[in-house]
Amino acid sequence: MLSLQEISDRFELQDLIYRYSQLIDGKDFDKLATDVFTPDAFIDYSAFGGSKGDLSTTIAFLHKAMKRFPNTQHLNANIQLKIDGDRATGRLMCYNPQEFTNEQGEIDVLVCGLWYVDEYVRTPKGWRIKNRVEERCYFANQPKGLGL
Numbered sequence: 001m002l003s004l005q006e007i008s009d010r011f012e013l014q015d016l017i018y019r020y021s022q023l024i025d026g027k028d029f030d031k032l033a034t035d036v037f038t039p040d041a042f043i044d045y046s047a048f049g050g051s052k053g054d055l056s057t058t059i060a061f062l063h064k065a066m067k068r069f070p071n072t073q074h075l076n077a078n079i080q081l082k083i084d085g086d087r088a089t090g091r092l093m094c095y096n097p098q099e100f101t102n103e104q105g106e107i108d109v110l111v112c113g114l115w116y117v118d119e120y121v122r123t124p125k126g127w128r129i130k131n132r133v134e135e136r137c138y139f140a141n142q143p144k145g146l147g148l
Helices: 004-025 029-035 055-068
Strands: 037-044 052-054 075-084 087-101 107-123 126-140
Touching: 004 029, 004 075, 004 087, 004 107, 004 126, 029 037, 029 055, 037 055, 052 055
Parallel strands: 037 126
Antiparallel strands: 037 052, 075 087, 087 107, 107 126
16 A cells, blocks of 8 residues: 555656646756756767767757757656655657658657656655666668668
8 A cells, every 4th residue: 555655756746747748748848957958967868869968968969959859748657666655657659640741741740668767856846857778679761861
């Protein structure tokens, strides 16, 4: 049986996961530093050819890479959390369609299927992601010249 604290932690971690997706889809990347990640976070997007490194590297990468995709959705499911006091780990599924303009000038959709493998820590401002690694499942309809 879960304690009230464990239930609260799970809801707070789910809110954090959804907040990440909201900020990415809203192209509000700078808020990742205050609302989602720890200052010393490590983020690895290399499974899809993206950046791998600290928070500032990640935010710079997102500002550049996501210009090509005006509309995106990061849909999370199958959230598996293990909480141990002020630390937690998680593995969750992400279905990620992203709209782009193809070589013919038409709107098209790239689709990524992935898992996030996370480490979380409780901070004075609430739960934050300390480490996030993407694991690739599939990549469909990749636009030419994307380099991913």
